[in-house]
Amino acid sequence: MEKRLMMGNEAVARGLYEAGCSFVSSYPGTPSTEITKFSSEYIYAEWAVNEKVAAEAAIGASLAGARAFTGMKHVGLNVAADPLFTASYTGVNGGLVIAVADDMGCHSSQNEQDSRHYARAMKLPMLEPCNSQECLDFTKLAFELSEEFDTPVLLRLSTRVSHSRSIVMIGEPKDAPLKEYVKNPKKWVMTPSGARPAHERVEERMAELTDYAEGAEVNTVEWGSESKIGVVSSGNAYCTAREALGDGVSYCKLGIVWPLPVEAIQEFGNTVDELWVVEELDDFIETHCVKNGVKVRGKAELSLLGEYSVEQLQKVILDEESGQKPSSLPQSDPDTISGDTPPNRPPILCPGCPHWGTFNVLKKLDLTVLGDIGCYTLAAGPPLGAMDFCVCMGASVSSLHGFLKARPDAAKQTVAVIGDSTFHHSGMTGLLNIVYNQTPATILILDNAVTGMTGHQPNPGTGVTLKGEKAPILDLEALCKGMGVNRVSTVDPKDQQKLETILKEELAAPEPSVVIVRRECAIL
Amino acid sequence: MNIVIAGVGGQGSILAAKILGSLYMERGLDVKVNEVHGMSQRGGTVVTMVRAGEQVYSPLVAPGTADLLIGLELTEAVRAVSYLKPDGKSFVSSRTISIAGQGVFADPGLFQTINALELAEKAGNKRCENTVLLGAASKMLDFTQDEWKKVFRFSMKPELFEVNYHAFLEGCKVNEILESTN
Numbered sequence: 001m002e003k004r005l006m007m008g009n010e011a012v013a014r015g016l017y018e019a020g021c022s023f024v025s026s027y028p029g030t031p032s033t034e035i036t037k038f039s040s041e042y043i044y045a046e047w048a049v050n051e052k053v054a055a056e057a058a059i060g061a062s063l064a065g066a067r068a069f070t071g072m073k074h075v076g077l078n079v080a081a082d083p084l085f086t087a088s089y090t091g092v093n094g095g096l097v098i099a100v101a102d103d104m105g106c107h108s109s110q111n112e113q114d115s116r117h118y119a120r121a122m123k124l125p126m127l128e129p130c131n132s133q134e135c136l137d138f139t140k141l142a143f144e145l146s147e148e149f150d151t152p153v154l155l156r157l158s159t160r161v162s163h164s165r166s167i168v169m170i171g172e173p174k175d176a177p178l179k180e181y182v183k184n185p186k187k188w189v190m191t192p193s194g195a196r197p198a199h200e201r202v203e204e205r206m207a208e209l210t211d212y213a214e215g216a217e218v219n220t221v222e223w224g225s226e227s228k229i230g231v232v233s234s235g236n237a238y239c240t241a242r243e244a245l246g247d248g249v250s251y252c253k254l255g256i257v258w259p260l261p262v263e264a265i266q267e268f269g270n271t272v273d274e275l276w277v278v279e280e281l282d283d284f285i286e287t288h289c290v291k292n293g294v295k296v297r298g299k300a301e302l303s304l305l306g307e308y309s310v311e312q313l314q315k316v317i318l319d320e321e322s323g324q325k326p327s328s329l330p331q332s333d334p335d336t337i338s339g340d341t342p343p344n345r346p347p348i349l350c351p352g353c354p355h356w357g358t359f360n361v362l363k364k365l366d367l368t369v370l371g372d373i374g375c376y377t378l379a380a381g382p383p384l385g386a387m388d389f390c391v392c393m394g395a396s397v398s399s400l401h402g403f404l405k406a407r408p409d410a411a412k413q414t415v416a417v418i419g420d421s422t423f424h425h426s427g428m429t430g431l432l433n434i435v436y437n438q439t440p441a442t443i444l445i446l447d448n449a450v451t452g453m454t455g456h457q458p459n460p461g462t463g464v465t466l467k468g469e470k471a472p473i474l475d476l477e478a479l480c481k482g483m484g485v486n487r488v489s490t491v492d493p494k495d496q497q498k499l500e501t502i503l504k505e506e507l508a509a510p511e512p513s514v515v516i517v518r519r520e521c522a523i524l
Numbered sequence: 525m526n527i528v529i530a531g532v533g534g535q536g537s538i539l540a541a542k543i544l545g546s547l548y549m550e551r552g553l554d555v556k557v558n559e560v561h562g563m564s565q566r567g568g569t570v571v572t573m574v575r576a577g578e579q580v581y582s583p584l585v586a587p588g589t590a591d592l593l594i595g596l597e598l599t600e601a602v603r604a605v606s607y608l609k610p611d612g613k614s615f616v617s618s619r620t621i622s623i624a625g626q627g628v629f630a631d632p633g634l635f636q637t638i639n640a641l642e643l644a645e646k647a648g649n650k651r652c653e654n655t656v657l658l659g660a661a662s663k664m665l666d667f668t669q670d671e672w673k674k675v676f677r678f679s680m681k682p683e684l685f686e687v688n689y690h691a692f693l694e695g696c697k698v699n700e701i702l703e704s705t706n
Contacts, residue, residue: 003549005542005545005546005549005555005557007559030561030562030563031561031562033561033562034561107560107562107563108561108562108563131556160558160583160584163558163559163560163561164556164557164558164559164583165541165542165545165555165556165557165559165583166554166555166556166557166580166583167549167554167555236582239581239582239583240581240582240584242581242582243581243582243586309584309586310582310584310586311586311587341602341603342599342600342602342603342623342629343623343626343629344569344623345532345567345568345569345599345600345603345623346568346624347533347563347565347566347567347568348566348567348568348624349566349567350566350567375566378563378566382624382625383624383625453562453563453566454562455561455562
């Protein structure tokens with residue numbers, strides 16, 4: 001056994017290797033990206049064009065009998081949700097594990113959604129590690145549960161768990177030979193007649209999983225030195241609570257957050273005077289406790305927003321309990337250190353980034369810019385302030401269509417701006433919709449030949465795979481023309497004059513236009 | 525032990541944190557390191573944290589509890605000073621990186637700064653400011669040269685070891701200079 005200081009994502013990758021997983025397919029997304037990157041050092045791993053494709057590929061590998069994995073950020077699970085809801089009905093052949101990394105505090109995301117709701121909605125078990133060792137252990141356990149209960153298993157991570165390092169004892173890889181593939185339409189073909197009995201099996205499985213959760217070893221109890229306060233928690237929220245509330249408090253730490261072991265929680269609650277649920281984002285555990293008659297305190301006093309801090313939990317949970325404050329945590333005294341506060345330093349496009357040229361022109365022409373997800377979203381902030389809209393991957397293109405149907409006169413001063421990787425991910429379908437339903441929309445594809453924001457992952461426009469093998473380079477011009485866009489032009493954003501001329505022409509044109517703004521990322 | 529490393533995205537705070545975390549792990553302590561990846565990293569404020577002890581739960585250093593502040597950039601060190609406990613120590617580069625649309629933030633004279641950029645260049649690579657500052661901070665960290673050397677070796681690509689260790693040694697000399705001026 002060797003000891004290593006590993007990032008949570010690195011430990012999940014190690015867990016995949018040790019579990020004998022042999023297929024990994026994902027789309028990059030902070031804070032989940034490094035799982036797939038590190039996996040590629042051990043096993044077959046690839047970048048897929050989006051999370052739905054990745055999840056379906058992993059389902060296919062599981063169907064074929066392999067242990068398979070896909071990892072994504074919280075919003076990626078929205079994209080992958082369609083196949084996963086039904087993969088819950090089919091179950092698995094080889095074990096199937098899906099990691100989803102939430103981003104409490106919106107460090108690198110467009111929203112703060114709580115992915116635990118998906119576990120309930122999809123009727124899938126969900127494990128939640130709180131440190132790197134658990135990332136490794138729970139990944140392995142997830143494959144065991146997947147095969148034992150014939151179910152895909154969700155592994156919930158978070159920015160702090162994924163991106164913090166802690167000590168991991170690594171183990172040996174397990175041999176997981178390919179399971180036999182047997183034709184079985186009753187299990188694998190989800191028509192209405194197949195889905196009805198499958199749903200019945202899913203409900204039975206949830207009942208079995210609830211029994212498992214009630215006694216699961218991954219749910220642990222630590223008794224405090226006093227019997228007054230008990231805390232139910234999981235993941236990073238548990239780490240913060242444990243740090244903040246010290247040894248006086250008792251903890252029921254959940255390793256499996258769906259299905260919830262309500263009886264075990266009630267039993268734990270019976271031993272303390274007041275039972276708190278400390279969970280970041282939504283009142284997921286709390287709601288289920290209340291529904292089952294377990295009396296808890298939680299979101300009435302604790303925030304639904306962001307990450308909890310040690311100070312916040314001490315104030316809310318311990319202030320009523322004078323004298324319980326751990327002395328190991330000195331309180332900050334703002335008066336001891338003086339000095340002016342510097343202005344904020346928000347993230348910004350890199351020096352020499354080709355997007356500068358593009359957005360300088362868009363700003364000069366004073367256009368309404370429907371933006372998308374990528375480095376270029378930074379153009380929304382100072383000093384450029386050249387973006388009017390950003391919702392999710394691909395929305396720039398599809399929403400421009402709706403915008404122009406509603407306001408046809410805006411066609412001459414409105415554009416959509418989307419990066420190459422985001423266009424592959426979910427911009428193509430929106431463009432086809434524009435061509436089919438005919439709006440004179442102008443789309444800029446900012447092609448820097450890489451998935452930049454998440455750390456320079458190769459994509460179908462790069463010419464190389466995650467494993468470093470040569471791949472064909474997507475011909476964007478031919479693709480757009482093939483969809484029926486007659487006006488496709490290509491320009492280097494360094495030539496701002498030419499970009500401006502082309503944009504003016506395309507905005508005036510009475511049909512759909514695509515302008516491919518092409519220059520390699522400056523830090524490639 | 526709570527350490528905060530403040531800087532701007534791309535300055536190498538993650539490597540510095542990994543080295544510090546590994547030193548404590550090698551000593552048999554529990555360690556947590558909190559890193560910043562993704563969007564906020566792009567030229568924005570980056571605060572990396574290292575915590576070590578018998579058992580460490582949260583990877584985050586609470587305000588007012590840091591024993592040590594390493595400032596890779598002066599403005600960010602000023603911003604992060606609230607993490608320091610009253611008797612905490614700081615090792616801060618004199619380097620300032622201008623804030624887009626705001627310019628360069630004037631040094632409020634909070635720290636006795638170190639010209640880490642010059643020392644890194646002297647060592648052979650201006651990107652080694654991070655290891656220069658580790659050298660300076662090593663004064664208050666109870667590790668032997670052998671321990672540092674071992675961790676440097678496994679924390680980076682072999683071809684980067686020499687220049688980084690050299691930068692570290694330049695940083696170690698800073699203490700003597702600082703002391704002689706005190």
